[in-house]
Amino acid sequence: MSTIIKVNNLKTVLDDRVIHDGLNLTIKQGEIYGLLGPSGCGKTTLLREMVMLQDFHSGSIEILGQNIGNIKHKQAQKLRREWGVLFQAGALFSSLNIKENISLPLIEYTDLSKKMIDEIVEFKINLVGLKSEDALLYPSQISGGMKKKSALARALAMDPKLLFLDEPTSGLDPISAREFDSLILKLRKLLGLSIVMVSHDLQSIHDTLDSVAIIDEKKIVYEGDLSDIKNSDSKFIQTFFKGAN
Amino acid sequence: MKFSGEFTLYTITSYQKEIGKIDFSKVKTVDFDLEDVVYFDTAASIFINSTVKEFNEKKISSNILTTDKDILDTLELVQISKKTSKPLPKKAKRTLLEILGQTTYFYYNGFLAFMAFIGKLFATKLSYLSNINNIRFKEIAFEMNESAIKALGIIALTSFLIGLVVAYQSAFQLKIYGANIFIVDMLGISMLRELAPLMTAVVIAGRSGSSFTAQIGAMKITEELDAMRTMGFDPYLFLVIPRIIALMIMMPILIFVADIMGVFGGLIVASVDLGISPQLFLERFNDVVAAKHFFIGIAKGPFFAFLIASIGVYRGLMVKDDTQSIGFNTTKSVVEAIFAVIVCDAIFSILFTNLGI
The missing domain is CATH 3.30.750.24 (STAS domain)
Incomplete structure (x- = not known):
């Protein structure tokens, strides 16, 4: 399997605090990769750096073969169309309804006919398990679970190769959370996605992830699959995975 | 024990x-x-x-x-x-010098950030205007309606009252000298040249500038701006420039309405209080108030609009991830916009007078 993301010797400084120092990780194509760690360790910061929302201090991040540290505007724009991002609270555009939210990238970036776009939107809505009747509702009118699903549909609108999820199951009840997990697994199988996610949800971690990176003390303290994670001597891992199976 | x-x-x-x-x-x-x-x-x-x-x-x-x-x-x-466990750290005490230094640095950084914003705005705007397909007519039209056309009522009312008050107060003074007819000169020039543009700018800063800040600030908190960026949509193109252009187009029109209403207010006072018939008022107005005063007033519009909209939007982008900062930045945006408008007006005033216009 080829490498899709490579982070090399990353250093991040926010204000006066060093968040990451000498952080390395490699994400392969087609895997579901989890970023874990105690709160405040910089998981979300790392994710934001990967999607070019935040600058880093030194080191390099390579995504789909592009080094995003010194990327040109045009290439950056092209890269942005190859991934989808799901934010923690969904971040749907509040002035647009679900259908308009999903169709926005299609309208902006493609010259598809209105009819075709409607069909794509209908498919995506169906794919993430929403009902077509809900398409005209606004973000303020729908539940948290529906918001996440709609935001996922929007992230999938351009058929990305790569999906970033920031705590996809946080704020969902356990049943919706499990549904969301199986949705993610289903999508990976159907669309051949590579998925990078930040998560705190143990069940979701065990059900969905292929490999994990644990960030602690500004570095990756563990990278690999879940089966032999308990042999690691990190304090965070011992506490977090204690009693889990 | x-x-x-x-x-x-x-x-x-x-x-x-x-x-x-x-x-x-x-x-x-x-x-x-x-x-x-x-x-x-x-x-x-x-x-x-x-x-x-x-x-x-x-x-x-x-x-x-x-x-x-x-x-x-x-x-x-x-x-x-x-x-x-370690004992809790104590909050460091700051000396007066440190407070002064930090505050100065804070404002200096704020100024630099605003300059960076203006620079980025022009850089984006130039490439934006180079291609007609980039211009978002829908958004511009929406903003024109939201932030200007819906403000017509309040602007008409405010400038009508200002015209009324200015005329009424000066009528009292003019009567003493029997110089009743000069109300037309005075009101015409002050209204067209200074008061109407300024009042319009103040109302728009309070009404539309603040709403720009609050809207964009709220979008920032809900990560909508981040979502736009990751999708490759430049918030400057989608949110910032349409607002600025919309306001720059509409401001002269609003000032025009304010001119009409202000003079109308003066006309009423002149006929009721000074016995100058509306007909005489308008004839005199035609004779003594040169068109240049009107054009100067209108020409200030786009400049004021640019200041108000860009400060409003900039303050919106400055909002941090907490709700308190929306309130703080909205207040700042109104205060700074009104201040900037007055400074700009003062510069124009000196400039035009020295140029003999």
């Missing part, structure tokens, strides 16, 4: 007072008898621990007498956590 009953947060202080009364100078050993304690919480445990420590420093040894396992566990828990 014998403790009994509930030994908790609520009873510690009374024990502390009791212990304070005892003279320990000749005591070698203290026994803490906790046999009769029925309930023992962590606060009590912390209290016992620190008392023991105090005694140790005075070279008094102490024993804790209890067989209750819960109490022993609680005591042990506190001891273990004491070993690993």
Whole structure:
């Protein structure tokens, strides 16, 4: 399997605090990769750096073969169309309804006919398990679970190769959370996605992830699959995975 | 020392007072008898621990007498956590010089950030205007309606009242000299040249500039702006420039309406209070008020609009991830916009007068 993301010797400084120092990780194509760690360790910061929302201090991040540290505007724009991002609270555009939210990238970036776009939107809505009747509702009118699903549909609108999820199951009840997990697994199988996610949800971690990176003390303290994670001597891992199976 | 009953947060202080009364100078050993304690919480445990420590420093040894396992566990828990925890850091005190320096630096950074914003705005705007397909007519039209056309009523009313008040006050003075007819010159020039543009700008800053800040700030908090960026939509193109252009187009029109209403207010006062018929008023107006005053007033519009919209939007982008900062930045945006408009007006005033316009 080829490498899709490579982070090399990353250093991040926010204000006066060093968040990451000498952080390395490699994400392969087609895997579901989890970023874990105690709160405040910089998981979300790392994710934001990967999607070019935040600058880093030194080191390099390579995504789909592009080094995003010194990327040109045009290439950056092209890269942005190859991934989808799901934010923690969904971040749907509040002035647009679900259908308009999903169709926005299609309208902006493609010259598809209105009819075709409607069909794509209908498919995506169906794919993430929403009902077509809900398409005209606004973000303020729908539940948290529906918001996440709609935001996922929007992230999938351009058929990305790569999906970033920031705590996809946080704020969902356990049943919706499990549904969301199986949705993610289903999508990976159907669309051949590579998925990078930040998560705190143990069940979701065990059900969905292929490999994990644990960030602690500004570095990756563990990278690999879940089966032999308990042999690691990190304090965070011992506490977090204690009693889990 | 014998403790009994509930030994908790609520009873510690009374024990502390009791212990304070005892003279320990000749005591070698203290026994803490906790046999009769029925309930023992962590606060009590912390209290016992620190008392023991105090005694140790005075070279008094102490024993804790209890067989209750819960109490022993609680005591042990506190001891273990004491070993690993560090005392809480104290808030650093700042001297006057530090406060002054930090505040100055803060405002200096704020100024630099605004300059960076203006620079980015022009850089984006130039490439934006190079291609007609980029211009978002829908958004611009929407913003024109939201932030200008819907403000027509309030602007008409405000400038009508301003015209009325200015005319009424000067009518009183002019009557003394019998110079009634000069109300037309005075009102015409001051209204068209200064008051109408300024009043319009103030109302728009309070009404539309603040709403730009609040809208964009809220979008920032809900990560909508981040979502746009990751999708490759430049928020400057989608949110910033349409607002600025919409306001720049509409401002002269609003000023025009304000001109009409202000002069109309003056006309009413002139006919009621000074006995100048509307016909005479308008004839005189035509004779003495040169068209240049009108054009100067209108020409200020786009400049004021640019200041108001760009400050409003900039403040919106400055919002941090908490709701308090929306309020702070909205206030700032209105205050700074009105201030900037007045400074700009003063510069124009000097400029035009020196140019002889």
